[in-house]
Amino acid sequence: MANTTIATPSSSTLKTQGSALQRFLQATEIDTRLLGMIGALLIIWIGFQLTTGGLFSGLFLTPRNLWNLTVQAASVSVMATGMVLVIVTRNIDLSVGSILGFVGMIMAITQAKILPPLIGFDNPATWIIALAVGIALGTAIGAFQGMIIAFLNVPAFIVTLGGLLVWRAGAFLVISGATVAPMDSTFRLMGGGAEGSIGATASWVVGVIACVVIVASIINSRKQRKRFGFPLRPMWAEYFLSVVGCIMVLIAVWVLNSYYMPVNLAKKYAEAHNIPWPEGGLQIPLGIAIPVLMAVGIAIAMSFLTTRTRFGRYVFAIGGNPEAAELAGIKTRWVTVRIFALMGALCAIAAAISTARLNAATNAQGTLDELYTIAAAVIGGTSLAGGMGTISGAVLGAIVMQSLQSGMVLLRIDTPLQSIVIGIVLVMAVWLDTVYRGRAK
Amino acid sequence: MTEQRTPLVEMKNISISFGGIHAVDNASVDLFPGEVVALLGHNGAGKSTLIKILSGAYKRDAGEILINGEPVHISNPRDAKGYGIETIYQTLAVADNVDAAANLYLGRELRTPWGTLDDVAMEAKAREVMGRLNPNFRRFKEPVKALSGGQRQSVAIARAILFDARILIMDEPTAALGPQETAQVGELIKQLKREGIGIFLISHDIHDVFDLADRVSVMKNGQVVGHARTEDVTKDEVLGMIILGKVPPKAIAGPGAMQTA
Numbered sequence: 239m240a241n242t243t244i245a246t247p248s249s250s251t252l253k254t255q256g257s258a259l260q261r262f263l264q265a266t267e268i269d270t271r272l273l274g275m276i277g278a279l280l281i282i283w284i285g286f287q288l289t290t291g292g293l294f295s296g297l298f299l300t301p302r303n304l305w306n307l308t309v310q311a312a313s314v315s316v317m318a319t320g321m322v323l324v325i326v327t328r329n330i331d332l333s334v335g336s337i338l339g340f341v342g343m344i345m346a347i348t349q350a351k352i353l354p355p356l357i358g359f360d361n362p363a364t365w366i367i368a369l370a371v372g373i374a375l376g377t378a379i380g381a382f383q384g385m386i387i388a389f390l391n392v393p394a395f396i397v398t399l400g401g402l403l404v405w406r407a408g409a410f411l412v413i414s415g416a417t418v419a420p421m422d423s424t425f426r427l428m429g430g431g432a433e434g435s436i437g438a439t440a441s442w443v444v445g446v447i448a449c450v451v452i453v454a455s456i457i458n459s460r461k462q463r464k465r466f467g468f469p470l471r472p473m474w475a476e477y478f479l480s481v482v483g484c485i486m487v488l489i490a491v492w493v494l495n496s497y498y499m500p501v502n503l504a505k506k507y508a509e510a511h512n513i514p515w516p517e518g519g520l521q522i523p524l525g526i527a528i529p530v531l532m533a534v535g536i537a538i539a540m541s542f543l544t545t546r547t548r549f550g551r552y553v554f555a556i557g558g559n560p561e562a563a564e565l566a567g568i569k570t571r572w573v574t575v576r577i578f579a580l581m582g583a584l585c586a587i588a589a590a591i592s593t594a595r596l597n598a599a600t601n602a603q604g605t606l607d608e609l610y611t612i613a614a615a616v617i618g619g620t621s622l623a624g625g626m627g628t629i630s631g632a633v634l635g636a637i638v639m640q641s642l643q644s645g646m647v648l649l650r651i652d653t654p655l656q657s658i659v660i661g662i663v664l665v666m667a668v669w670l671d672t673v674y675r676g677r678a679k
Numbered sequence: 680m681t682e683q684r685t686p687l688v689e690m691k692n693i694s695i696s697f698g699g700i701h702a703v704d705n706a707s708v709d710l711f712p713g714e715v716v717a718l719l720g721h722n723g724a725g726k727s728t729l730i731k732i733l734s735g736a737y738k739r740d741a742g743e744i745l746i747n748g749e750p751v752h753i754s755n756p757r758d759a760k761g762y763g764i765e766t767i768y769q770t771l772a773v774a775d776n777v778d779a780a781a782n783l784y785l786g787r788e789l790r791t792p793w794g795t796l797d798d799v800a801m802e803a804k805a806r807e808v809m810g811r812l813n814p815n816f817r818r819f820k821e822p823v824k825a826l827s828g829g830q831r832q833s834v835a836i837a838r839a840i841l842f843d844a845r846i847l848i849m850d851e852p853t854a855a856l857g858p859q860e861t862a863q864v865g866e867l868i869k870q871l872k873r874e875g876i877g878i879f880l881i882s883h884d885i886h887d888v889f890d891l892a893d894r895v896s897v898m899k900n901g902q903v904v905g906h907a908r909t910e911d912v913t914k915d916e917v918l919g920m921i922i923l924g925k926v927p928p929k930a931i932a933g934p935g936a937m938q939t940a
């Protein structure tokens with residue numbers, strides 16, 4: 239709008255103004271797709287904020303809702319990072335929800351039934367043994383499915399469709415459909431909640447470390463480019479990226495630190511820590527939840543894996559042209575096996591998060607999660623035709639999905655209607671993406 | 680004189696069949712250092728299949744491959760690259776969605792001491808090699824998909840010569856190119872030849888390759904019709920070999936030659 243009011247008669251000024259945004263994007267090298275997704279997320283958030291009581295009194299953009307949102311998105315977000323690699327190589331994994339259910343059940347049985355008679359109840363090692371068993375099992379299941387896909391040439395769709403049925407039934411069979419509870423107290427920290435959060439001080443520390451890492455990586459990348467005499471980003475762009483990155487991290491920490499323990503929990507906490515209960519009540523900030531930290535850590539690790547390692551390069555090369563990758567001497571079959579094994583391991587971590595959060599394992603756990611995971615990856619810009627996708631996009635996709643769900647719950651929309659909305663959003667997101675790609679060509 | 684030297688590559692009595700069809704039947708070809716051998720024949724004559732056996736994409740059913748006189752075992756593309764055999768495929772075989780540097784180093788990435796990809800070093804080297812091949816090439820940051828046919832071709836060629844190839848296989852190297860780019864590829868072939876690299880040129884169109892080649896080997900229905908030095912035969916005689924399997928007097932007849940009796 240500003241453009242039209244100050245537009246001068248000469249078209250050349252208009253042109254330079256039009257390209258000012260382009261020049262800005264070019265200088266900062268910001269991915270426009272990612273920018274678009276963040277924009278869409280903001281629209282969704284503000285939309286829910288307005289419909290749940292207005293801009294300043296809405297229920298959506300409250301520390302409490304946002305804190306819950308991060309915790310609820312963690313499990314799907316962890317799996318979506320792996321699903322990106324699966325879809326990039328033109329495969330699909332329909333079994334992730336069932337693997338989550340089965341592995342979660344095995345981890346629960348390990349810590350609730352098998353370990354207590356052996357090493358005693360609430361042994362400090364219980365959680366780590368249970369988690370290790372789960373990750374090993376998840377990896378093995380994934381690798382097994384991957385081998386059938388890679389070496390027996392059965393399409394991934396079919397293998398994982400079989401897996402969907404097999405592992406779901408397995409979760410039922412191992413304990414005849416019973417619910418296993420409770421979980422080990424340390425294991426439970428992975429589910430978040432009042433205990434499973436790191437508190438205000440530690441959250442600020444994490445935030446500051448993240449800022450240091452952002453600045454350091456920008457400096458390092460500049461150094462690398464200098465070393466080979468490549469074109470550098472203008473200095474103002476470097477400053478801009480550093481400042482915006484740090485501000486966003488610190489705002490996130492501030493929001494999560496603004497959610498205080500509910501009164502009765504705070505009372506319990508005060509009793510347990512011998513803090514006298516003051517007149518106006520205690521305001522104990524929860525800070526970042528442990529599952530959220532895990533999800534962020536995994537997202538960073540997976541981003542690193544896809545962009546900085548040989549394995550990641552091969553994944554994308556196979557997705558772009560499987561034949562060329564094979565001819566270039568890449569062991570494409572083994573890469574496929576490793577992708578599915580990794581997917582299995584991520585399912586196990588997601589299973590730990592969701593089992594810990596529920597403080598129980600049921601045989602229905604993770605039902606339909608495969609669809610949410612695939613939807614998150616696809617909304618995040620992963621192309622089903624293969625060869626394209628980013629981890630950050632998938633994480634954003636998971637947050638978009640979770641935002642829609644939480645928002646509709648706040649609006650008290652019926653469950654079937656929620657599904658309808660999510661289904662429509664998925665189709666629209668992919669359509670918009672197709673349009674964008676068509677233009678980009 | 681060349682006959683006394685050990686051939687760089689010798690493929691002897693190679694056969695391969697797919698589901699009962701003899702794609703290549705008892706074929707023998709050889710190649711000397713600094714020599715360009717054109718492998719000619721109709722579509723489906725078996726020339727691409729024969730050469731894919733050398734580059735490790737297919738496994739032969741029978742026959743042997745000698746490199747510098749030593750029998751070698753090639754069962755996948757990595758083995759072939761280990762012997763300095765580089766191939767530029769008809770389909771170019773580039774990964775469309777990654778950039779030029781990533782394609783040049785695909786399967787042989789440069790890594791930092793920490794084991795991560797050294798993209799900056801790869802891009803620097805890519806700029807150097809591409810600068811030599813195609814000085815107009817500027818688009819290093821874009822996925823190969825965005826490049827023109829000629830630019831993609833230069834990426835594929837750069838990849839082949841980047842790793843000190845001794846034997847270069849070019850399958851229809853100019854099929855996707857305009858006249859100017861074709862001339863560039865011709866120049867490049869002469870340059871590589873001077874460096875002592877042996878080159879197999881595969882084509883179904885003899886006009887593309889006749890002037891570049893030192894010798895021609897003609898295939899028909901999976902069999903070798905014959906070999907000839909290009910100075911000893913005319914284009915028409917070679918066409919006769921391709922179409923009819925008729926071997927001119929100065930050429931050496933192979934098992935696929937037309938029986939004159």
